[in-house]
Amino acid sequence: MAERMIVRLGDPILRETSKRVQSITPQVEKILDDMVQTIYAAKGRAGLSAIQIGIPKRLVVMDCGSGLIELINPVLMEKSGEQVGQEACLSIPGVFGIVRRANYVKVQTLNRQGETKTIEAEDFLARCIQHEMDHLEGILFIDHTEELYSAKTGKKLNRKDLHRIQDKNRKKWWK
Numbered sequence: 001m002a003e004r005m006i007v008r009l010g011d012p013i014l015r016e017t018s019k020r021v022q023s024i025t026p027q028v029e030k031i032l033d034d035m036v037q038t039i040y041a042a043k044g045r046a047g048l049s050a051i052q053i054g055i056p057k058r059l060v061v062m063d064c065g066s067g068l069i070e071l072i073n074p075v076l077m078e079k080s081g082e083q084v085g086q087e088a089c090l091s092i093p094g095v096f097g098i099v100r101r102a103n104y105v106k107v108q109t110l111n112r113q114g115e116t117k118t119i120e121a122e123d124f125l126a127r128c129i130q131h132e133m134d135h136l137e138g139i140l141f142i143d144h145t146e147e148l149y150s151a152k153t154g155k156k157l158n159r160k161d162l163h164r165i166q167d168k169n170r171k172k173w174w175k
Contacts, residue, residue, distance in 0.1 A: 001037040004053040009092045009165060011054075015138040018049070018056045020073050024114050028059070032070055032112070035061040042090055046128045049135035052091050060132040064125045071109040071119075074133055078106035083123065087131060087141040094152060095165070097145030101130050 007013055021028055031050060039048045039061055047062035060071040081103030088096040105126045107119045121129055131141055142148060148157040 001033040003041045004034050004038045006038065006042070006048075006090045007052050007054050009140070009142075009162075013051060013054055013056065014091055014135075014140065016051065016056050017138050018051050018058045018136040020058050021110075024072065024110070024112060028057070028072075029112060031055055031057065031059060032061060032072075035059065036068065036070075039063065045090055046124075047132040048090060049132045051135050051138075058136050060129075060136070062125075062128050062132060064128045066125070069119070070112065071107065071129075071132070072111065074107050074109040074129075074136070076105060076130075076133060077108050077118070078104070079126075079130075080104045081122075083127065085124075085127060087127070087145075088151065089131070089141055092140065092142065092165070094150060095142070095148055095157065095162070096151050097141060097148045099127075099131075099141055099144045101127050101144075105129050107133075 035048050038053060039045055046064045047060060050057045050059035058073045060074060062069045079102035082100060083103040084098060084100050086096050087099045103126060104122050107129055109117055109119060111117050148162060150157055
């Protein structure tokens, strides 16, 4: 296992749609293992999609407090209810927003053995699943919120602040 670098806002790959995993190969298992290592190295974080480490595959790892969950080619089957809560993202450090999500989701996914599994989730786990599945479609939490805040100061940010963060990240990558 190896910790991977997390892609930041400003890298165009974050806006790509991830491709289905055709078969669960040792390479796919290695990616999942690396994602697990990466998420646990980023203490206090709930989830990570493969696109966030620069791999446009439909893979997600999460630990929202009740143990590790891996999703391979997840498909949202049902959603209901509503919750409003704070979200942040490893790809957009230092920023959070208030996001409206479904309170319940039902997801069909594969496990590492290629077996189809169904996961039903509520509350925070449902929020995590929706956040990570959005990444698979090139959608970020900032696309769902009207207001963004600095994690450091709690002060409201405007879209210009977000563009400055994005531009700063781009300059780092292209040097």
